[in-house]
Each structure stands twice: as C-alpha cells, then as structure tokens.
Amino acid sequence: MMQRKGKPKRAQPLLKAIWRANIDDHPIGLAWSPDGKSLAVAGVSGPITLFDGADGAVQRVLPGHALDTMAISWRKDSRLLASVGQDGKVRLWDAETGTQISEMAGGASWVERVAFSPVGDWLVSAAGRKLRLWNSSGDLIREYPDANSTITDIKWRHDGKHFAISAYNGVVLYDPAKSAPLRRFKWQGSTLTLEWSPDGKCIATGDQDSTVHFWIANTGKDLQMWGYETKVLELAWSFNSRYLATGGGTQVVIWDCSGTGPENTRPIMLEGHQHLIKHLEFQRRGMLLASGGNDGMLAIWKVNKRKPALLVDAVFKAPIAGLAWSPDDRNIAVSDESGILSIAAVRR
Amino acid sequence: MMNTANTRVPVTVLTGFLGSGKTTLLNRILTENHGKKIAVIENEFGEVGIDNDLVIGAEEEIFEMNNGCICCTVRGDLIRILGHLMKRRDKFDYIMIETTGMADPGPVAQTFYVDDDMQEKLHLDGIVTLVDAKHIWEHIDDSDEAKEQVAFADVILLNKIDLVAPEDLERLEARIKSMNSMAKIYRSRDAVVEMDKILNVGGFNLDRALDIDPKFMEPEYPFEWSGIYQLKAGTCEWVMGEGPDPTMGAALLPLANRGLAAQEATLMEAVLTFSEDEQAIAAGEMMRLGKGQYNEFVLNESGETVFNVAIQEPGYYMLFTEHHPDEFDARLRGAQTALDPLETREYKPDHEHDEEVTSVGITLPGDLQLEKLNGWLSQLLRERGQDIFRMKGVLSVRGWDKRFVFQAVHMLFDGRPDRPWGRDLRQNKMIFIGRNLDRAALEDGFRQCLAS
Numbered sequence: 001m002m003q004r005k006g007k008p009k010r011a012q013p014l015l016k017a018i019w020r021a022n023i024d025d026h027p028i029g030l031a032w033s034p035d036g037k038s039l040a041v042a043g044v045s046g047p048i049t050l051f052d053g054a055d056g057a058v059q060r061v062l063p064g065h066a067l068d069t070m071a072i073s074w075r076k077d078s079r080l081l082a083s084v085g086q087d088g089k090v091r092l093w094d095a096e097t098g099t100q101i102s103e104m105a106g107g108a109s110w111v112e113r114v115a116f117s118p119v120g121d122w123l124v125s126a127a128g129r130k131l132r133l134w135n136s137s138g139d140l141i142r143e144y145p146d147a148n149s150t151i152t153d154i155k156w157r158h159d160g161k162h163f164a165i166s167a168y169n170g171v172v173l174y175d176p177a178k179s180a181p182l183r184r185f186k187w188q189g190s191t192l193t194l195e196w197s198p199d200g201k202c203i204a205t206g207d208q209d210s211t212v213h214f215w216i217a218n219t220g221k222d223l224q225m226w227g228y229e230t231k232v233l234e235l236a237w238s239f240n241s242r243y244l245a246t247g248g249g250t251q252v253v254i255w256d257c258s259g260t261g262p263e264n265t266r267p268i269m270l271e272g273h274q275h276l277i278k279h280l281e282f283q284r285r286g287m288l289l290a291s292g293g294n295d296g297m298l299a300i301w302k303v304n305k306r307k308p309a310l311l312v313d314a315v316f317k318a319p320i321a322g323l324a325w326s327p328d329d330r331n332i333a334v335s336d337e338s339g340i341l342s343i344a345a346v347r348r
Numbered sequence: 349m350m351n352t353a354n355t356r357v358p359v360t361v362l363t364g365f366l367g368s369g370k371t372t373l374l375n376r377i378l379t380e381n382h383g384k385k386i387a388v389i390e391n392e393f394g395e396v397g398i399d400n401d402l403v404i405g406a407e408e409e410i411f412e413m414n415n416g417c418i419c420c421t422v423r424g425d426l427i428r429i430l431g432h433l434m435k436r437r438d439k440f441d442y443i444m445i446e447t448t449g450m451a452d453p454g455p456v457a458q459t460f461y462v463d464d465d466m467q468e469k470l471h472l473d474g475i476v477t478l479v480d481a482k483h484i485w486e487h488i489d490d491s492d493e494a495k496e497q498v499a500f501a502d503v504i505l506l507n508k509i510d511l512v513a514p515e516d517l518e519r520l521e522a523r524i525k526s527m528n529s530m531a532k533i534y535r536s537r538d539a540v541v542e543m544d545k546i547l548n549v550g551g552f553n554l555d556r557a558l559d560i561d562p563k564f565m566e567p568e569y570p571f572e573w574s575g576i577y578q579l580k581a582g583t584c585e586w587v588m589g590e591g592p593d594p595t596m597g598a599a600l601l602p603l604a605n606r607g608l609a610a611q612e613a614t615l616m617e618a619v620l621t622f623s624e625d626e627q628a629i630a631a632g633e634m635m636r637l638g639k640g641q642y643n644e645f646v647l648n649e650s651g652e653t654v655f656n657v658a659i660q661e662p663g664y665y666m667l668f669t670e671h672h673p674d675e676f677d678a679r680l681r682g683a684q685t686a687l688d689p690l691e692t693r694e695y696k697p698d699h700e701h702d703e704e705v706t707s708v709g710i711t712l713p714g715d716l717q718l719e720k721l722n723g724w725l726s727q728l729l730r731e732r733g734q735d736i737f738r739m740k741g742v743l744s745v746r747g748w749d750k751r752f753v754f755q756a757v758h759m760l761f762d763g764r765p766d767r768p769w770g771r772d773l774r775q776n777k778m779i780f781i782g783r784n785l786d787r788a789a790l791e792d793g794f795r796q797c798l799a800s
Contacts, residue, residue, distance in 0.1 A: 026435040044435045068432065086432075109404075112428075150425065168424060190424050208424070208463075230464045276464065294468075337435075 013311045015300070015344040018331055019056030023049055027335035029071055030322030033078035038095060039324070039333055040081055041341060042069040048083055050095060053326065056343065060098040065089060073116045073123070080136055082123055084111035090125045092138055102138025106130065113151060119160030122176050126151035131165060133176055142179055147172070153193045157200045164203055166191040171203055171215060185215040185222065193233050197241040202257070204244050206232030212246050212255075214262065223263050225255065229276075236280040238287060243268075243303055245289050247277035252291050256305060268308050270301055279323040286329050288346065292320025298334050300346055311348075316340060356471040357434070359443045360547055361456050363497045364478030365487060366449035369507040373478065373539035373546075374446060382543055387433055389426065390446040404429060422459040427466060434469045442547060443470065450493050453477075453500040454737070454758055457552075461760040474551030477501035477531075478539065481520055482511040488523070495705040498524055499737045499781050500757075501531045502551025510537040515674060522572075522672075522694055528781050529707035530740060552755065570622040571668040574615070575689030576603060577680060579659045584682050586635060586655040588647060591676030596669060597626055598643045600635060600657065603664040606690070611666070618668040629655055647676075664690075705737075708787045710794050712776045715746035717799040724793050725761070732782070733759035741778035744769065746799040 025043030032039050038059060042048045046064040051057065065085025072083045080101065081093045088109045092102040107130030114125045122141070123134045129146040131154075149168035156163045162182065164173045170187035171194055190208035196217075197204070203215040208231045214223040225246075234247025244255045244262070252270035255262035275295035282289050282303075288311070289301045296316040302309050318338040325332055326343075335341045364370050374388055389404050426445065433440065447456060453475050460472040477497045487494035498504065504524060509517055521533055534545055588596070599621040604610040617639050626644035629635055631653045635643050647653045657680070659665075672694065673679065680687040721743070729736065739756040754763025780790060 025437055028435070044432075045437060068436070070432070110429075110432075150428065152428075208422075208427075 013346060013348045015312050015314050016347050018343040018345055021056050021341045023339045025339050026337050027321045028069055030324045030333055030335050031072050031074055032324055032326055033074050034076055034327060035078040036327040040072055042072050044068055062093050062098055070112050071114050073114045075116045075136055082114045082116055084114040084125055086110050104138050107132060113154045115154045115156055117156050117160040118158060124154050124163055126154055155194050155196055157196050158198050164194055166194045166205055171205060185220060193235060195235040195237055197237050198239055199241040204235050206235050210248060234277055234280040236282045238282050239285050245280045247280055250276060270308060272299055272310055273297055279320055281323045281325055283325050283329040290323050290332050292323050294319040356469060357440060357443055358473035358548060359470050360473050361453060361475045362444060362446045363453050368478040368480040369539040370446055370478055376539055384441040386442045387440045388444045389429060421455040422462050423455050426459050427463050431465055452493060452496045457757045458760055472552040474502035474549040475500050476503045476546045478505045478507050481506045481508050481517060498527050499705045501528060502549055503546055504531045504533045505541055506535045507539050509535045527705045530779050530781060569695040571670050572695055573672045574666055574668045575692045577665050577687055577689055579665050581659050581662045584657050584680055586657055587679055587681050588653050589677035594647055596645050596671055599668045600637050601666050603666045614666045634658060705783050706785055708780045708785045708790050710778045710791055712794055715744050715799045716776060716797045718745050720797040724797050729759045735784055736780055736782040738781045743776045744774040
C-alpha cells in the first residue's frame with residue numbers, strides 16, 4: 001500500500017522481551033500469582049515451576065502430580081497454589097516454601113479442574129462427574145451430587161458469591177454456602193467452557209457444537225450465537241463487560257454486549273491468524289486483547305467498535321499453549337507447546 | 349507447524365460383545381514385544397502403566413450434537429482424554445480404544461471426524477470387531493449392536509473357533525460376508541492373531557479406500573451352494589428335512605471333468621438354468637436333469653421329503669441348490685448309503701431377504717459428473733444417513749486426471765483426488781454397508797450421476 005503524503009509517521013508499537021525461559025515440556029497452566037510476584041507454569045509431565053515475575057529466576061519447582069498435572073489455581077493472597085492431576089489428587093502447595101500442605105482425593109482418576117474463590121478461602125475441584133468444595137486447609141466442606149457428565153469447567157463469579165460449572169447439558173450455578181444448585185442453564189449439547197462477565201450478569205459458554213451462548217444469570221435467558229468454524233474453547237470478557245471475544249476458528253469474533261445486547265448484531269471480526277485460535281485474554285483493566293493460535297502467532301489487538309486494530313504480533317516456533325496478562329496489565333506471558341515461556345511488554 | 353497426515357497417531361477401535369475376547373486380545377497386544385508404545389483406552393476403571401504402555405479407564409460419554417442427529421453423536425470422553433494424551437512429550441505410537449460390548453461403533457468413529465483437535469493429531473486406522481464364533485448366533489439375528497459392530501468393521505476376527513464345528517464356521521463366515529463384504533475376516537482361537545492383521549490396516553485410509561476383497565466384486569449367483577458328485581447309472585434319492593422355506597430351487601448338470609475350466613463352464617450353464625421357469629417337483633417325483641431344467645422341490649409340511657433322481661450316464665455331476673443343503677439337512681442318498689460330494693463350493697447369494705444389514709457394491713464404467721454426484725450423495729446421506737454405516741469408493745470424475753477416493757461414516761464424508769488413472773480403465777466402484785439398503789435404487793441413483 002502507498003503511504004499517503006503528508007501523513008505523520010507514527011511509531012510502531014512493539015513487544016519488548018522482559019525475560020524468557022524454557023520448561024522443556026508442554027505447558028498446561030500459566031498463572032500469575034495475584035500479587036504479580038510469581039508466575040506458575042505447570043508442565044504436562046507433572047512439575048510446576050514458579051518463576052520470579054520480574055526477572056524469570058526460578059523460585060521453586062513443585063513436584064506436582066506424578067501422572068500429569070492438569071490445572072493450577074492461586075489463592076487470593078498469593079501464598080497458596082492448588083493443583084490437580086491424573087493421579088486423582090488435589091494438592092495444596094505453600095508457594096513460599098514449596099512444601100505440600102495438603103493432598104486430597106478428587107473423587108476420580110483424572111482431576112481436571114480446580115478453582116480458588118477470588119475472595120474467600122474456598123476451593124472447588126472437579127474430577128469426572130465429581131464436584132467437591134474444600135477449604136484451604138484441605139478439609140472437605142461438601143461433595144455435590146454427581147454432575148450429568150464430566151465437568152468441563154468451573155468458574156467463580158468475580159465477587160466469589162457464586163460459582164458455575166459446565167458439562168454436557170449446559171451450566172449449573174451454585175452458591176458455595178448451599179448444597180443445592182441455584183439454577184440450571186440447560187442446553188442439549190456439550191458445553192466446554194464458561195466465563196462470567198465481570199459484572200456478574202452474564203455467563204458466556206463455548207460449546208462442542210460450534211455455538212456460543214450468553215446466559216443471563218438472573219433470568220436464565222439464553223442467547224445463542226452460531227456460525228463458528230469449530231468447537232469454541234476460547235472466551236474472554238473485557239473488564240467493562242462490554243465485549244466478549246471468542247475463538248472457534250481462525251478469526252477472533254467479538255460480540256458487543258452494550259445497549260440491547262449482541263443479538264442480531266454483526267460481531268467485530270479480527271483477521272490475521274493462519275490457523276485455529278487457541279487462547280484469548282483481555283487485559284484486566286485495559287482494552288488490549290491477546291490472541292494465540294495453532295499457527296504459533298501471538299497477536300495483540302486494540303479492541304473498540306469503530307476501529308479495532310492489530311497492534312503487534314510475534315510468531316513462536318510451536319502452537320501457543322497459554323497466555324496470561326500480568327496483574328498490572330503491563331506484561332503478557334506466553335507459552336508455546338515446545339515449552340518456551342516468554343514475558344513481554346507492549347510498548348508504544 | 350500443523351501436523352501433517354503422516355505424523356498423526358493411528359487409532360484402532362476394538363469392538364465385540366462381552367466374552368468375545370477383547371480383553372485377551374488387548375493383553376496380547378500389550379505384552380507382545382512389538383516395540384511400539386501403546387495407549388489403551390478401555391471401559392474399566394483406573395489407569396495402569398504396563399512397562400512402556402498405558403491403560404486408561406474411561407467412562408463412555410456419548411453425546412449428541414446438533415440437536416439429536418445420530419450421525420453427529422460423538423464420544424466426549426475420548427476428545428478429552430486423547431486431547432490430554434497428545435500433549436505428553438513422550439508420544440504414543442499407537443492408540444487402542446476398547447468399546448463396551450453393547451456399543452455402537454458409530455460415535456467412536458465419528459469423534460475422529462467431528463473434532464478438529466482429534467483430526468489434526470490422530471487418525472482412525474480401523475475398526476476391529478471380535479466375534480465369538482460360538483455365541484454370536486444368540487445375538488446376530490436380533491441385536492442391533494451386534495449387527496452394527498459387524499457392519500462397521502474393517503477387520504473381523506472370528507474368535508473361539510475351537511468351540512465350533514468347521515461347517516458352522518463356514519456358515520458364520522458366509523453370513524458375515526453378506527453383511528459386510530468390505531471387512532477382512534480372520535479366524536482365531538484365544539484371540540491369537542498377527543499384529544499386522546489388526547494394526548495399521550488402513551481401513552480409514554483413503555489411499556486404500558478400495559483395497560477390498562475382490563470376491564465382493566465377483567458376480568452374484570442365484571444359488572448358494574454346489575457340490576460335485578461321482579454318480580453311477582441307476583437311481584438315487586435327494587432327501588430333504590424341514591427347512592426355513594417350503595420350497596428350494598435346484599439344478600443337476602453333468603460335468604465333463606473335475607478341472608476348473610469344466611467347472612466354470614458348468615457354472616455358467618447353471619446360472620442360465622436358474623433363469624428358466626421353475627418346474628415344481630413334489631415328494632416322490634423325479635428330478636429333471638441337465639441344462640435348462642430348473643427344479644423347484646416342494647417339501648412336505650412336516651418330516652422328510654424324498655425326491656427321486658435317475659442317472660443314465662455315469663460320471664461327474666454338479667448339483668446347484670438355491671440354499672445351503674445344511675439349512676434343510678438335505679443329502680443325496682444311494683441304494684443304502686449316503687453319497688457325499690467330492691467337493692463343494694459356496695456362493696454369495698444375490699438375495700438377502702432375511703438380512704437387514706447388507707453390503708451393496710456397485711461397479712460402473714464411465715465418467716461421473718461431479719455436481720450430480722454431490723447432489724445425489726448429499727440427498728442420500730440426508731435421507732438415509734442413519735442407515736448407511738460405511739461407504740467407500742473410487743470414482744472417475746469427468747475432466748479429472750486423478751482418481752477420486754472417498755469414504756464416509758454415516759453422514760461424515762471424507763474424499764479427495766489421489767493418483768492419476770494412467771493406463772487403468774476408468775471406472776467407478778462404490779460400496780455401501782448399511783441397514784435395509786435398496787440395491788436397485790442405489791444402482792439407479794449412481795447411474796444417474798454419469799456424465800451424459
């Protein structure tokens with residue numbers, strides 16, 4: 001393209017590498033401690049490495065799970081890390097000392113999900129159809145009746161008052177203080193993942209049948225979005241609950257939930273990936289969206305209705321395995337399937 | 349970046365009723381020194397490492413997609429478990445999935461087509477069905493699952509053959525072939541079979557889409573059985589017990605000698621004879637001999653029925669019967685003793701009146717018009733997708749230098765051009781395996797797709 005005469009030249013944004021590491025394993029979880037001081041990365045073979053968030057120095061290597069670690073979650077105070085794995089266990093680690101505080105039975109051979117409450121002391125784990133609520137000493141508070149099928153995701157509402165699980169047949173909403181579910185959002189299909197809007201009003205889901213749903217939490221109303229290339233595993237809300245970015249293909253599809261909502265609107269489409277998008281993360285308090293794909297590309301987008309733009313991209317050797325913005329939104333942590341871990345800042 | 353076809357890990361699905369020997373076969377695969385690292389996904393609980401290999405227990409979670417269409421039913425547990433397995437650094441060379449005895453193999457096969465992650469990293473190599481040669485008869489007539497397991501298979505292992513008589517085994521094999529003519533059939537006891545018979549068979553490999561039993565494409569005969577007898581001048585009797593039908597067609601033709609050429613000539617005469625009008629022969633009546641004489645034996649309502657046979661010229665004769673004589677306990681009897689055939693042969697019947705699940709193979713010379721073919725196939729799969737289990741074909745498309753190969757599981761279709769036709773005769777071959785298939789309608793529909 002020809003550059004128009006007289007147009008002032010603007011400095012290109014760039015990704016400035018802060019530090020790099022290689023865990024030489026397929027990274028599973030990629031989780032900043034809430035205080036931003038540590039970045040925890042679990043390798044599929046088991047060990048969990050805690051890196052110093054500032055310089056990448058290895059703080060601790062936790063043994064994790066002998067038969068593959070599957071998920072990790074930090075407690076709000078950054079002192080405790082929970083992990084689950086294919087040894088059937090939920091483990092709690094003291095991040096400071098690296099010692100295991102507790103080891104609990106998840107209820108089935110593969111424990112796939114774990115989530116600490118964003119405010120309190122509660123921890124939820126899912127193994128197959130088993131759903132268990134624990135406190136952070138590792139005491140079992142409650143075992144719920146089995147879910148309809150394997151639980152695919154657990155997410156707490158941002159105020160910690162409710163949590164929701166997804167499985168075949170949709171979403172079930174719980175209050176951690178009660179044993180009976182609050183509400184069921186039913187869908188005849190396999191729901192793979194869910195995300196609460198930060199204002200807690202809406203639960204978005206991604207489904208195996210290539211649909212995205214918006215469930216209005218207090219009415220149970222379902223808005224269905226279809227037309228995706230493939231199953232949708234990638235969902236990210238903007239902090240103001242206005243935009244939901246979704247994957248399910250090679251384009252980022254962003255629904256605008258302002259005004260009367262996303263129904264019957266044309267989504268914003270971001271093109272650039274050559275292969276399926278696998279990860280999407282919005283900044284916690286900003287409008288930058290990071291996307292990572294099977295093509296190994298990391299892209300940082302500026303999202304707005306009028307003129308969304310690709311700010312900067314970088315290509316990794318292997319498909320992107322994980323993305324996480326640092327709690328202060330300054331840095332993005334990226335891992336690829338070869339085990340490369342890269343922390344970079346977006347500079348303009 | 350993307351995994352190419354040849355780096356994908358092959359997957360074999362093992363089906364079969366309870367007691368057919370799946371566990372024995374799996375143990376054999378795991379303990380045999382084949383130098384492969386194998387992951388087995390089975391129905392029993394728990395995860396066990398065996399030397400190099402891994403056994404994972406899975407609970408079958410079958411779910412429907414797109415609002416209840418059976419053709420889009422997949423196994424959610426497999427997507428999850430295999431997705432995790434493929435992340436392991438220490439890759440597996442092979443994956444085996446054992447289904448429960450009552451499972452329909454459809455959802456397992458479809459899982460590898462419907463899910464992108466599965467398709468990218470894994471490929472379905474084949475479906476292996478174990479059949480308990482003794483007990484299958486208890487299921488094969490009225491169990492949909494048993495029929496589906498036979499129908500979907502790329503390889504069928506007739507196991508426990510030591511427990512059945514050879515003639516029953518022949519009968520079973522013929523029955524299974526009539527249901528699924530695409531599958532390779534092997535016999536075994538204690539599930540002993542060479543690994544290369546069941547692993548890397550390429551059943552879902554388009555390059556081998558029509559690497560099928562050539563017998564399937566051989567002409568179909570109006571009779572199921574023939575026997576060669578050496579008969580003396582004089583009379584003998586054809587004795588029949590009660591059977592599945594009140595009548596049976598037959599022809600008795602002289603055979604010049606026992607050489608293959610003479611047999612083929614007599615076979616052709618028999619085909620012509622069976623196209624003549626039948627002549628009813630009642631109990632005690634004389635059977636008509638020779639070319640053009642198509643007998644229809646009419647059985648007594650109960651008990652044995654005896655028909656007379658008069659031989660003027662001594663020598664070899666070939667007896668052709670519409671059904672297998674065993675079905676009627678039928679035999680040729682001399683003055684005092686039974687006359688046994690010197691050799692017998694079974695034929696694939698062209699009538700499958702009592703078989704719900706069948707194979708239909710169609711060969712059609714000429715070029716197809718792609719638009720017509722697409723239209724026909726999509727209509728066919730829309731209307732009959734639930735009943736068509738498997739489909740394979742090699743097609744000659746007008747204007748294309750290359751062969752078009754394809755295969756399908758229910759409605760899920762996978763096809764592409766492969767090698768050039770070169771000097772081969774351009775023709776179209778297609779096989780359908782399914783329930784209540786209408787051969788005439790399929791042939792007609794296929795023929796309509798020819799470029800005019």
